[in-house]
Amino acid sequence: SQQGEEDPQALSIQEGENATMNCSYKTSINNLQWYRQNSGRGLVHLILIRSNEREKHSGRLRVTLDTSKKSSSLLITASRAADTASYFCATAPYNTNAGKSTFGDGTTLTVKP
């Protein structure tokens, strides 16, 4: 089974609203990454958060990590139509590198103009 599972599977919002996606995982991790995938394209790395970090920001992105609950969230503020994509979390087990990450099945975000 997948290590990381995103929730919800699909999310539809209006431009300007905030979008929140969640990721839950089962075993202890070294780090957790979020990726974006536009239709027909490869995945693009957004942000990496290590197991000893609780929150990271990058532009309009905010990622939180709660290792006690084995969960992470990705918040996109002031969404734009260009944010329409699938978002995946990837977890690297403890004591391994990011290349050992396991991907969830993603959240499909639609931002309506």
Place this chain on the structure above:
Amino acid sequence: EAGVAQSPRYKIIEKRQSVAFWCNPISGHATLYWYQQILGQGPKLLIQFQNNGVVDDSQLPKDRFSAERLKGVDSTLKIQPAKLEDSAVYLCASSPPGAQASPLHFGNGTRLTVT
């Protein structure tokens, strides 16, 4: 920097035929990965190379899939013979050497349709 290059972008074959995909990683990236992404799912790791050596091929269906990275740079992934369930996007990714928390850089993939 130039990104990860993959070819072809699309391939349609009949079941039992063979197919090969090519990947050229970002220059200097020692680690190369092949992923399979079935429609509606996340990428699943097939094989990981460190330079020209295989690090992890535990999820590669070795009866029909093979991959090589002979000179430690570009790589090919082959399927022979193909089955209907092999229809998917095959993604290549690379990462620089030595960095434990280095993100993966993905190509745009090859979309394979097996009929």
